[in-house]
Amino acid sequence: MAEPARPGCHRRHDLLDPEPGAWAAALAARPDLAGVPRVADWARGGWPVILRRWNPGEARDGIPVGLPLPPADGKRRIGLTLPAEAVRPRPPVTVAQALDAAPPAWxxxxxxxxxxxxxxxxxxxxxxxxxxxHLTGLAYLSGRSDLDLLWPVAPPIDPRFLDALAALDADAPMRLDGEILLPDGRGVNWRELHAAAPDDDVLAKHRDGLVLCAARDLFTGRCAGEATGEAA
Structure with missing residues (x-):
């Protein structure tokens, strides 16, 4: 059996399976979500949630999770906090694994x-x-959808990789969005990093806040980051 999640041991964008009883209890404390399509049955249906960043002013207990509703149900983003023992990790999904869920043009x-x-x-x-x-079988994609990607990379980051990604983006039928994911869980927008001069700072998102990194340090592997003190 998989181990339950522990506060601080998981990263933004990690997939987690919520325990249905804990999910129902969390919804009971959120009367604003009563009647919102699909939410009540989400955990019972075997669908995961995703670890999100804390919202400003949110009590930092438990595990912050979220899910987006499909466009037909309002495209609303739902955020809840669950007890650490009520969620279990699920492996990430690669591009190759989701090919059948994508439009043929992609x-x-x-x-x-x-x-x-x-x-x-x-x-x-x-x-x-x-x-x-891919996870739910529901219609999330439209003709205007981006492709959101995470690229787990341990610095130093090879500029040739970013050049190759930019070349694919230029010819793609959709916008290639997403982040370079550093080993400590910080995510840096790949477009911002690709466009940055060596002396520029780029913003890195972490589950607990935001960090500034010098682009030069990401390319040389020296980036420790400077916290901005802003949680979002």
């Missing part, structure tokens, strides 16, 4: 992204609409 780009990951020994992971369509 397949060449997805295949090329998977090949790029193999060349650089980093499998692209999903978050966003394609992930949720």
């Amino acid at each position: 397949h060449p780009t997805l295949t090329a992204l998977d090949a790029l990951g193999r060349r650089h020994d980093r499998a692209p992971l999903l978050f966003g609409s394609l992930l949720w369509q």
